[in-house]
Amino acid sequence: MIRTENLHKSFTIEGKGTLHVLRGVNEHVAKGEVVSIIGPSGGGKSTFLRCLNLLETPEEGKIFFEGVEITNSKVDINVHRQKMGMVFQHFNVFPHLSVKENITLAPVLLKKKTQAEADDMAMELLNRVGLADKVDEHPGRLSGGQKQRLAIVRALAMEPDVMLFDEPTSALDPEMVGEVLDVIKRLVKDGMTSVIVTHEMGFAREVSDRILFMDEGVIAESAKPEELFAHPQNPRTKEFLSKVLY
Amino acid sequence: MIEYFENIVKILAQYWQIFVLKGIGYTLLLSAITVFFGAILGVFLCLGRMSRFKPLNWLVVAIVEVVRGTPILLQLYVGYFLVPKLLPFTVSDFFSVCVALIINSACYVSEVFRSGIQAVDKGQTEAARSLGLNASQTMSRIVLPQAIKNILPALGNEFVMIVKETSLASTFFIGELMTSYLIVKGRTYLTMECLLIVGVLYFVLTFILSKGVGAFERRLKAHD
Numbered sequence: 001m002i003r004t005e006n007l008h009k010s011f012t013i014e015g016k017g018t019l020h021v022l023r024g025v026n027e028h029v030a031k032g033e034v035v036s037i038i039g040p041s042g043g044g045k046s047t048f049l050r051c052l053n054l055l056e057t058p059e060e061g062k063i064f065f066e067g068v069e070i071t072n073s074k075v076d077i078n079v080h081r082q083k084m085g086m087v088f089q090h091f092n093v094f095p096h097l098s099v100k101e102n103i104t105l106a107p108v109l110l111k112k113k114t115q116a117e118a119d120d121m122a123m124e125l126l127n128r129v130g131l132a133d134k135v136d137e138h139p140g141r142l143s144g145g146q147k148q149r150l151a152i153v154r155a156l157a158m159e160p161d162v163m164l165f166d167e168p169t170s171a172l173d174p175e176m177v178g179e180v181l182d183v184i185k186r187l188v189k190d191g192m193t194s195v196i197v198t199h200e201m202g203f204a205r206e207v208s209d210r211i212l213f214m215d216e217g218v219i220a221e222s223a224k225p226e227e228l229f230a231h232p233q234n235p236r237t238k239e240f241l242s243k244v245l246y
Numbered sequence: 247m248i249e250y251f252e253n254i255v256k257i258l259a260q261y262w263q264i265f266v267l268k269g270i271g272y273t274l275l276l277s278a279i280t281v282f283f284g285a286i287l288g289v290f291l292c293l294g295r296m297s298r299f300k301p302l303n304w305l306v307v308a309i310v311e312v313v314r315g316t317p318i319l320l321q322l323y324v325g326y327f328l329v330p331k332l333l334p335f336t337v338s339d340f341f342s343v344c345v346a347l348i349i350n351s352a353c354y355v356s357e358v359f360r361s362g363i364q365a366v367d368k369g370q371t372e373a374a375r376s377l378g379l380n381a382s383q384t385m386s387r388i389v390l391p392q393a394i395k396n397i398l399p400a401l402g403n404e405f406v407m408i409v410k411e412t413s414l415a416s417t418f419f420i421g422e423l424m425t426s427y428l429i430v431k432g433r434t435y436l437t438m439e440c441l442l443i444v445g446v447l448y449f450v451l452t453f454i455l456s457k458g459v460g461a462f463e464r465r466l467k468a469h470d
Contacts, residue, residue, distance in 0.1 A: 078379070081376055094374075096391045106374075155377070
């Protein structure tokens with residue numbers, strides 16, 4: 001479903017020179033697959049994820065999504081982004097819109113649904129994540145966990161083929177992590193193709209079909225969760241896992 | 247002291263129309279025209295400033311820097327002498343001064359717009375783009391509605407500033423409040439009294455306006 005070839009990305013930081021964040025990433029995420037990406041900070045996990053829907057533009061390499069090379073400058077990325085939902089660390093819900101408007105804005109504006117259809121779907125989605133009573137509130141009234149559940153539902157309203165999660169629980173108070181992970185778990189169980197950047201090792205182990213360990217801009221190891229956690233092959237994976245509590 | 251007071255009462259009795267009707271009238275008119283057209287021109291400057299077309303970018307930066315880096319009185323002089331020369335038809339002094347004030351205000355306001363837009367969290371743009379919205383949909387539906395809350399109060403404050411800055415237009419005798427002072431002082435030779443009257447009027451004007459802006463700002467915040 002998503003395939004990357006030799007992705008390279010660097011950032012120029014003023015005063016610090018150039019940071020080569022991705023150094024040739026080759027990966028393939030199959031339809032229905034759930035892939036979690038773990039690894040130390042600065043290893044390129046989030047950058048890789050953000051490259052997949054071109055929020056970051058790689059300098060080198062190709063990305064194929066459902067058979068189309070989206071890194072080709074002739075491709076209208078906006079069309080393909082509609083099929084790739086993204087959930088951010090800091091929620092990024094729209095504070096000037098009500099909960100319902102947050103969900104219905106994109107489907108209606110992009111003419112995927114009429115307002116009435118979108119409203120119905122918003123209610124159904126909100127029911128699923130237990131936010132039905134907040135439908136007319138503004139996000140300012142929601143807790144962090146509720147905001148993130150709203151953000152997930154907002155992405156789902158576009159009926160994406162794949163969901164990208166960028167550290168979805170890292171900005172949450174500990175007591176709210178569970179409610180968000182539960183929503184993602186259910187989603188994954190229903191067969192949603194997902195790529196999840198996370199620091200929640202227990203969660204990654206439980207839901208993933210495959211774990212990627214990223215370090216220094218490359219995928220250092222890729223394996224089934226049982227294998228990667230029990231018998232890490234790469235010394236850097238071993239070192240990382242020995243430092244992480246889960 | 248009593249004498250001062252008596253003089254002020256006498257001046258007001260005789261010349262109140264010059265102060266209140268003409269002076270305040272022209273000051274408010276000049277300020278309103280300046281802020282209104284300054285805001286419109288400011289939008290275009292801001293667009294140029296944020297455009298991806300680099301030469302346009304540099305041009306706007308140059309204009310804004312020059313205007314911000316030179317005294318407004320000098321700009322009024324330039325407008326006063328230059329505008330009539332550039333236009334094929336005769337224009338009033340009021341018009342020329344207005345043009346200079348508008349350009350000055352537009353430059354300040356364009357920076358207000360820009361910082362208001364840039365103050366909106368980048369994550370908002372990313373979220374909107376990740377849903378498939380294009381750049382202009384993102385700007386009009388997500389960024390601008392949030393930026394407006396940063397911009398409107400600052401625009402109100404700009405209006406208060408302009409009210410005070412229009413006093414410089416009296417150099418060209420165009421009838422606003424400070425011109426009233428020059429007229430009445432010229433007839434009565436009572437400098438301090440006239441200054442006091444005009445000072446109080448300016449203060450009342452800006453005080454009411456800035457309280458109004460403050461109340462408006464609180465209402466915007468209450469909506470969040």
